[in-house]
Amino acid sequence: MKKKLMLMLAFVLLAGMMFTGCGKEEAGSSASAEAAYPSGNLDFIVPGGAGGGWDLTMRTTAKVLADTGLVENAMPITNKSGAGGGVALSYLQTINGDDKTVVVYSPPLLLINLNGSTEFSYKDTTPLARLIADYGAFVVTQDSEYKSINDVMEALKADPKSVKIGGNSSAGSMDHIQFLMMAKAAGVANLDKIDYISFQDGGATAQILGGHVDLLSTGLGDVEALVASGDLRVLAHTADHRVGEGVLAEIPTCIEEGINGTFVNWRGIFGPPGMPEYAVKYWSETLGKMVETPEWDEACTKNGWDKLYLNSDDFASFLDEVNGEYEGVLKDIGMID
Amino acid sequence: MIEILQNLMGGFVIALQPYHLLLVAFGGILGTIVGMLPGLGPATGVAVLIPITFTMGPTAAMITMTGIYYGAMFGGSRSSILINTPGDGAALAATFDGYPMAMKGKAEAALAISAIASFIGGTIAAVLLVLLATPVSRFALKFGPAEYFLLMVAALSMTASMSKGNQLKGFISLIIGLMIATIGIDAQSGIKRFTFGVLELQTGIDFLIVIIGIYALGEVFKSYSSIADGTKKAQKEFGKIWISKEDWKRSKWPILRSAPLGFIIGALPGAGGTMASLMSYNNEKQLSKHPEEFGEGAIEGLAAPESANNAASVGALIPMLTLGIPGSGTTAVMMGALLMLGIQPGPLLFTQHPDIAWPLIASMFIGNIILAIVNIPLAGLLVRVLAIPAKVLYPIVLGLSFVGVYAIAGSIVDFYLLVIFGLAGFLMKKVNVPTAPMILAVIVGNTMEQSFRQAIRISDGDLGIFAGSTLALSLIAITVISILFPIVKDKMMEKKAENAPETV
Numbered sequence: 001m002k003k004k005l006m007l008m009l010a011f012v013l014l015a016g017m018m019f020t021g022c023g024k025e026e027a028g029s030s031a032s033a034e035a036a037y038p039s040g041n042l043d044f045i046v047p048g049g050a051g052g053g054w055d056l057t058m059r060t061t062a063k064v065l066a067d068t069g070l071v072e073n074a075m076p077i078t079n080k081s082g083a084g085g086g087v088a089l090s091y092l093q094t095i096n097g098d099d100k101t102v103v104v105y106s107p108p109l110l111l112i113n114l115n116g117s118t119e120f121s122y123k124d125t126t127p128l129a130r131l132i133a134d135y136g137a138f139v140v141t142q143d144s145e146y147k148s149i150n151d152v153m154e155a156l157k158a159d160p161k162s163v164k165i166g167g168n169s170s171a172g173s174m175d176h177i178q179f180l181m182m183a184k185a186a187g188v189a190n191l192d193k194i195d196y197i198s199f200q201d202g203g204a205t206a207q208i209l210g211g212h213v214d215l216l217s218t219g220l221g222d223v224e225a226l227v228a229s230g231d232l233r234v235l236a237h238t239a240d241h242r243v244g245e246g247v248l249a250e251i252p253t254c255i256e257e258g259i260n261g262t263f264v265n266w267r268g269i270f271g272p273p274g275m276p277e278y279a280v281k282y283w284s285e286t287l288g289k290m291v292e293t294p295e296w297d298e299a300c301t302k303n304g305w306d307k308l309y310l311n312s313d314d315f316a317s318f319l320d321e322v323n324g325e326y327e328g329v330l331k332d333i334g335m336i337d
Numbered sequence: 338m339i340e341i342l343q344n345l346m347g348g349f350v351i352a353l354q355p356y357h358l359l360l361v362a363f364g365g366i367l368g369t370i371v372g373m374l375p376g377l378g379p380a381t382g383v384a385v386l387i388p389i390t391f392t393m394g395p396t397a398a399m400i401t402m403t404g405i406y407y408g409a410m411f412g413g414s415r416s417s418i419l420i421n422t423p424g425d426g427a428a429l430a431a432t433f434d435g436y437p438m439a440m441k442g443k444a445e446a447a448l449a450i451s452a453i454a455s456f457i458g459g460t461i462a463a464v465l466l467v468l469l470a471t472p473v474s475r476f477a478l479k480f481g482p483a484e485y486f487l488l489m490v491a492a493l494s495m496t497a498s499m500s501k502g503n504q505l506k507g508f509i510s511l512i513i514g515l516m517i518a519t520i521g522i523d524a525q526s527g528i529k530r531f532t533f534g535v536l537e538l539q540t541g542i543d544f545l546i547v548i549i550g551i552y553a554l555g556e557v558f559k560s561y562s563s564i565a566d567g568t569k570k571a572q573k574e575f576g577k578i579w580i581s582k583e584d585w586k587r588s589k590w591p592i593l594r595s596a597p598l599g600f601i602i603g604a605l606p607g608a609g610g611t612m613a614s615l616m617s618y619n620n621e622k623q624l625s626k627h628p629e630e631f632g633e634g635a636i637e638g639l640a641a642p643e644s645a646n647n648a649a650s651v652g653a654l655i656p657m658l659t660l661g662i663p664g665s666g667t668t669a670v671m672m673g674a675l676l677m678l679g680i681q682p683g684p685l686l687f688t689q690h691p692d693i694a695w696p697l698i699a700s701m702f703i704g705n706i707i708l709a710i711v712n713i714p715l716a717g718l719l720v721r722v723l724a725i726p727a728k729v730l731y732p733i734v735l736g737l738s739f740v741g742v743y744a745i746a747g748s749i750v751d752f753y754l755l756v757i758f759g760l761a762g763f764l765m766k767k768v769n770v771p772t773a774p775m776i777l778a779v780i781v782g783n784t785m786e787q788s789f790r791q792a793i794r795i796s797d798g799d800l801g802i803f804a805g806s807t808l809a810l811s812l813i814a815i816t817v818i819s820i821l822f823p824i825v826k827d828k829m830m831e832k833k834a835e836n837a838p839e840t841v
Binding site for chain 2: 050226
């Protein structure tokens with residue numbers, strides 16, 4: 001009997017561990033809430049799984065906010081993954097007007113709406129602040145016949161089937177779109193004829209290393225180690241300026257190579273739709289203070305992020321602008337009408 | 338060689354520090370526990386740990402997280418053996434002979450051999466990792482979409498042909514599994530398939546839900562009648578958790594053969610422990626002198642997959658450590674944690690951070706020993722689950738199943754799916770349709786379909802790509818042999834029987 005009890009105790013302990021960090025306070029917003037905002041636990045949501053890019057951004061943000069004392073409330077993090085962020089987006093709709101929940105997003109927030117995965121869009125959220133950016137990188141093996149991004153574009157102009165592009169997101173999502181945006185800027189016609197091959201679970205990097213695809217479209221931060229070791233070569237990236245240090249700083253931008261296009265893999269913090277004005281102001285300002293701290297600088301260097309803060313209003317207009325760009329490309333390849 | 342040994346010794350010096358020893362034990366035991374619970378796999382265990390790793394150094398964090406990973410391989414089969422419910426995919430094959438052994442009153446031997454096989458498999462794989470990490474990682478890169486497709490075909494055809502005498506039902510089960518695997522957004526076209534407007538279905542159905550539904554809930558439904566009339570007797574007497582000389586004689590070669598197989602399959606990004614353990618099970622069944630005992634409680638049928646899945650969990654670290662590519666769901670989470678600690682795994686990890694890489698490898702040797710020591714007495718405790726009357730045990734199983742499924746994605750939709758698969762599992766058992774081909778099809782189906790289409794897109798529609806490399810041709814040969822071998826063997830046995838009827 002004692003042993004059975006011990007076993008049950010073990011289960012209870014484990015269940016306890018699982019659920020710490022999942023507790024959510026009821027959102028009680030009244031007039032007095034405004035003065036004392038924020039009070040009680042905050043709810044930080046990651047729309048994807050643990051260990052991913054969103055997760056990394058959210059956990060780092062929470063850590064810096066706590067370490068610098070900018071936010072003294074508890075900031076438990078919940079992973080609400082599914083449908084490329086669509087599940088968390090649906091959840092936000094159910095807490096319209098809540099002032100304690102924030103969530104991290106990046107370009108897929110716009111793409112999952114444009115490609116029809118979800119009926120909700122970025123307009124059904126409250127943009128609070130843009131924090132950081134990574135950029136698209138176009139990668140080949142060391143012995144590839146393509147020596148510059150223009151070699152690739154010329155080959156595609158001659159025959160759109162001649163270069164097989166691999167990436168880790170599904171068709172019509174980020175890795176696909178960022179390459180097509182550059183191809184479009186380079187004057188490649190027939191964007192819909194270009195073969196994009198989607199791999200799961202980060203498998204595309206192994207595929208380019210093994211020579212099974214010709215070019216890998218991915219995030220600049222994702223290939224740093226393999227570029228440093230000399231296994232892979234980045235032809236160009238999609239920022240409008242040189243990024244990072246060491247091997248990364250040696251990589252040219254597409255603009256330098258004569259292709260007039262940029263793609264920013266931005267990451268920002270959002271609230272639910274109808275978030276009260278005082279909460280929007282609080283987060284826009286607090287995050288603005290956060291990005292000025294040495295702790296944040298250190299985190300950005302460590303993760304290879306480019307600091308790219310925008311406040312709530314500017315972030316909203318930025319989103320309007322890029323949404324139009326993404327839509328244009330998706331129309332070009334016939335994924336939407 | 339000398340250099341490797343020196344590095345490894347240096348690693349042991351760090352890994353043997355009391356703090357790190359404590360973490361190895363903690364990670365391993367936590368892994369054993371999450372592994373045992375249906376739905377909670379190593380990936381969840383590692384994810385739970387992420388906030389804690391923030392406060393540790395990278396070496397300590399890695400040691401703990403890998404401890405969870407192979408600890409879960411030790412634990413996963415406990416529930417397979419005792420309640421016919423695999424703790425995670427990699428423990429699926431342990432139900433085939435582990436549960437029948439427990440039903441025959443041999444649970445003690447089953448639990449013991451699974452710990453022993455896990456220990457040996459994990460240790461052999463750790464040795465292989467030390468010696469062969471770089472060549473194996475380069476070999477894994479030869480697997481393009483065409484090779485992946487052929488590998489999946491090999492695994493599926495082995496499993497389907499395994500259900501001998503019942504092949505038609507085996508294939509029905511397989512096809513249902515493949516159909517389930519098509520649910521969700523198709524990565525190659527971005528189009529939604531069979532989601533019926535349900536947002537949660539867009540990412541597909543997690544195979545863990547299928548496993549828990551079919552096994553745990555299916556088992557509960559099936560036993561419902563026997564609970565009422567009390568025909569299912571609880572075991573009262575328990576022996577020592579150990580194996581006989583005869584058991585060891587039968588298991589020794591399967592364990593030794595399965596470890597390298599598991600190691601290599603594990604090192605292929607995306608293949609993983611489930612496939613490794615199923616392939617080793619099929620291997621042993623085909624090599625066995627008495628294949629008819631497989632599925633009825635053959636100890637080697639439990640020993641082989643247990644060795645293979647532990648070896649696979651070690652192999653899965655290779656793409657991450659040598660290339661910075663996650664080889665499995667669990668290593669993907671680990672990589673995320675490493676990035677948060679400011680470590681970029683990749684080809685330079687061993688030269689830039691030998692203080693992390695080598696202690697980690699050393700800790701795997703130590704962790705395997707600790708887990709073997711912990712798991713034998715733990716099994717003595719766990720085996721008493723069989724003494725719990727069904728009417729108490731099954732409600733607990735039911736509760737754990739729902740908790741486990743909720744832990745996967747925190748989604749209520751998964752509860753409905755769980756119940757649907759539970760009923761499906763019950764019905765399949767009623768009409769004797771084997772469930773293993775369906776489960777494997779759910780696990781590999783999506784990758785198989787995607788690989789096929791990736792290959793076709795790369796070759797501009799030319800099917801020749803599937804015979805375009807030596808590796809591809811070898812995989813085709815393996816598939817053909819795996820289908821023909823049982824048939825040829827049967828014919829030869831028949832002939833033998835005809836020639837010498839008196840000896841039968």
